[in-house]
Amino acid sequence: MGSSYFYLEFLLALLSLLSRGFHNPAILALEYTLVPEDSYPTQLHQAIAGYKYLQSITHSSQIIVSGDSAGANIMLSLLLHLGNGFKDGSKISNGITTQLSLPGMAVLISPWVTLISAKDKNTRSDYLDAENLHRYARQYSGTKISVHDPLISPGKCKDASWWRKATPEKGFFILYGAEEVFAPEIKDLVALLENADVRVESQEEEGGIHAWPVASLFLCSTREQRTKGIRKIVKQISDGMGISDFNVKT
Numbered sequence: 001m002g003s004s005y006f007y008l009e010f011l012l013a014l015l016s017l018l019s020r021g022f023h024n025p026a027i028l029a030l031e032y033t034l035v036p037e038d039s040y041p042t043q044l045h046q047a048i049a050g051y052k053y054l055q056s057i058t059h060s061s062q063i064i065v066s067g068d069s070a071g072a073n074i075m076l077s078l079l080l081h082l083g084n085g086f087k088d089g090s091k092i093s094n095g096i097t098t099q100l101s102l103p104g105m106a107v108l109i110s111p112w113v114t115l116i117s118a119k120d121k122n123t124r125s126d127y128l129d130a131e132n133l134h135r136y137a138r139q140y141s142g143t144k145i146s147v148h149d150p151l152i153s154p155g156k157c158k159d160a161s162w163w164r165k166a167t168p169e170k171g172f173f174i175l176y177g178a179e180e181v182f183a184p185e186i187k188d189l190v191a192l193l194e195n196a197d198v199r200v201e202s203q204e205e206e207g208g209i210h211a212w213p214v215a216s217l218f219l220c221s222t223r224e225q226r227t228k229g230i231r232k233i234v235k236q237i238s239d240g241m242g243i244s245d246f247n248v249k250t
Contacts, residue, residue, distance in 0.1 A: 039142030114155030171199025177208025
């Protein structure tokens with residue numbers, strides 16, 4: 001649970017569908033350190049290292065960063081880092097100097113936008129628990145940064161200029177469940193991005209729970225239901241990256 005292996009079926013299905021329209025697509029799954037083994041900024045440094053590797057082998061415009069839940073939180077922190085030019089010696093970099101370009105696109109599934117929010121309320125459908133989430137958030141922030149700092153809790157970043165600088169060329173695609181704990185904060189982020197006049201597409205799944213495209217692989221019985229979220233993601237990627245006549249039917 002929480003490792004790249006947990007997502008193996010999801011990633012293989014995603015890769016299979018991407019292969020129908022893209023030449024030789026590849027996926028790098030980042031195995032970042034979980035709490036309580038280590039806290040911020042270790043996970044951001046690992047994301048930077050992974051992104052630096054990708055940019056060494058392909059042009060940044062061909063890279064799509066993605067993640068769900070806490071992984072999506074790290075991707076948002078990465079984009080703020082890349083777009084706003086944090087250099088050696090800043091509290092976010094901690095000795096890492098980066099000269100990296102923004103990726104082509106960002107796809108976020110149920111992002112943990114704001115680590116601790118009064119808007120996080122348990123629902124009858126979702127499996128997340130707000131109290132436990134806030135405990136994990138404090139473990140992640142550790143002693144090096146406030147849990148409310150925008151660099152670790154991107155939902156706290158209300159500066160539109162920061163988001164404009166952090167937006168990939170092809171923009172954001174954000175999908176989430178209407179019934180999940182994080183839904184209110186995700187909606188706030190989407191509204192903020194729209195008001196910042198950046199390219200953002202979002203889809204709210206009616207009755208959906210947290211990370212429903214991933215959860216559907218475990219919970220649904222038919223092939224169509226199990227792959228619905230993945231097909232939505234691939235369709236948005238193909239549209240965003242300019243691939244026409246992309247067949248994502250299964």
